[in-house]
Amino acid sequence: MWRCEQFKEELPQYVADGEPASPYYRALRAHLASCPSCQEELQRLRWVEEALRCWPKVPAPSALLERVMQAIVEQPHSVRMQERWQPLTWEVWVPALAVLAGLMIAVFSLPPHLLNAPVAVPGEEASQLWARDLASWESWLEGHREIVGTVWNGVFAALAVFGIGFALASWDALGREWWKEVERYFADLGNQVRLFFRRIH
Amino acid sequence: MVSDPLAELVARCQEGDVAAFRELVQKTQDEVYNLAYRVLGNSQEAEDIVQEVYLRVWRALPGFRGEARFSSWLYRITLNACLNRRRELRTQLHVLDAEEALEQLAAPAHENPVELAIEHERKASLWRAVSRLPRKYRLVLTMFYQQQLSYKEIAEHLALPLGTVKAHLNRARRALAGLLRRKREKKSEDKDVAV
Numbered sequence: 001m002w003r004c005e006q007f008k009e010e011l012p013q014y015v016a017d018g019e020p021a022s023p024y025y026r027a028l029r030a031h032l033a034s035c036p037s038c039q040e041e042l043q044r045l046r047w048v049e050e051a052l053r054c055w056p057k058v059p060a061p062s063a064l065l066e067r068v069m070q071a072i073v074e075q076p077h078s079v080r081m082q083e084r085w086q087p088l089t090w091e092v093w094v095p096a097l098a099v100l101a102g103l104m105i106a107v108f109s110l111p112p113h114l115l116n117a118p119v120a121v122p123g124e125e126a127s128q129l130w131a132r133d134l135a136s137w138e139s140w141l142e143g144h145r146e147i148v149g150t151v152w153n154g155v156f157a158a159l160a161v162f163g164i165g166f167a168l169a170s171w172d173a174l175g176r177e178w179w180k181e182v183e184r185y186f187a188d189l190g191n192q193v194r195l196f197f198r199r200i201h
Numbered sequence: 202m203v204s205d206p207l208a209e210l211v212a213r214c215q216e217g218d219v220a221a222f223r224e225l226v227q228k229t230q231d232e233v234y235n236l237a238y239r240v241l242g243n244s245q246e247a248e249d250i251v252q253e254v255y256l257r258v259w260r261a262l263p264g265f266r267g268e269a270r271f272s273s274w275l276y277r278i279t280l281n282a283c284l285n286r287r288r289e290l291r292t293q294l295h296v297l298d299a300e301e302a303l304e305q306l307a308a309p310a311h312e313n314p315v316e317l318a319i320e321h322e323r324k325a326s327l328w329r330a331v332s333r334l335p336r337k338y339r340l341v342l343t344m345f346y347q348q349q350l351s352y353k354e355i356a357e358h359l360a361l362p363l364g365t366v367k368a369h370l371n372r373a374r375r376a377l378a379g380l381l382r383r384k385r386e387k388k389s390e391d392k393d394v395a396v
């Protein structure tokens with residue numbers, strides 16, 4: 001009897017595999033030939049297998065597509081924009097470049113003697129020290145107005161070229177078409193306006 | 202990189218193309234809905250889950266790098282959403298008796314063409330019986346017979362060993378055959394009493 005139970009454990013896989021003639025199932029086939037109980041189980045499993053093979057899927061209701069698309073379109077603008085710009089990570093590199101540019105401008109505009117530690121004259125107060133430094137820095141700026149202006153302009157121009165170039169390169173690498181992006185931006189904007197009016201109605 | 206029949210459409214969706222996404226939903230919604238319906242056993246719940254799944258997909262698409270087929274990725278998202286929802290619902294849903302659905306399973310084997318309809322009705326009873334099996338059986342049966350996934354794919358999706366997947370399937374098949382047997386025995390006992 002326990003051997004029967006063992007064979008019955010094997011039966012579902014045997015049926016599901018299409019009752020193969022492999023040596024693996026030789027003992028099972030020999031047992032089946034002489035065991036009515038296992039033959040009955042085989043018949044039932046064959047029927048179950050056949051019924052499961054033609055088990056129909058439940059199709060999605062026809063209105064579901066519109067419902068899903070409505071939900072997609074009505075997502076908050078900020079979420080959709082965030083998704084779109086994510087690969088460019090503007091949020092990261094724009095502020096980073098701004099900080100870098102600020103540091104560069106500050107360093108370039110500093111009078112050279114301020115890059116060295118200020119030397120305090122004995123008896124001088126801290127505030128007096130700062131006032132002296134500020135005054136000397138202002139007079140240095142006065143004296144080098146043109147150099148400072150050139151550095152400012154140069155840094156700005158380089159930054160603009162670098163920023164625009166970087167953005168275009170990223171855009172191109174992602175296969176984006178800028179007019180499509182602009183189009184979508186305005187479509188989003190229009191959608192937000194529509195939603196706003198619907199909400200206040 | 203896996204070759205993916207949906208790759209081109211997916212790429213367009215990643216650029217934020219809503220029309221492409223619509224096409225993608227249209228092409229994949231039946232699979233998603235069917236799985237949700239089989240796991241949750243309720244059309245309203247299934248519709249809610251389908252909407253949730255596609256919203257998640259839309260949000261996560263820019264991060265989809267195509268390491269796996271899109272359909273596998275979608276499948277995983279659907280499955281997770283369904284199982285989470287199922288966990289929430291578990292206490293609310295009442296469990297139906299498995300044998301309740303098997304009333305017609307013990308009908309005698311058909312011998313003439315008229316009984317083809319009866320045969321179909323018997324199969325329908327079996328399909329209904331599946332929906333009343335424990336969830337883990339229902340899930341593997343749906344994945345194997347309806348989504349036509351291989352044992353290996355099911356094992357990957359459910360993070361189970363291959364042997365466990367086969368064992369679940371075999372136990373489910375035996376359970377269905379067992380219900381069939383019990384019904385037939387019950388019918389023949391009734392007949393004996395009547396005689």
Ligand SMILES: [Zn+2]
Pocket residue numbers: 003004005007031035036037038039
């Ligand atoms: Zn036997």
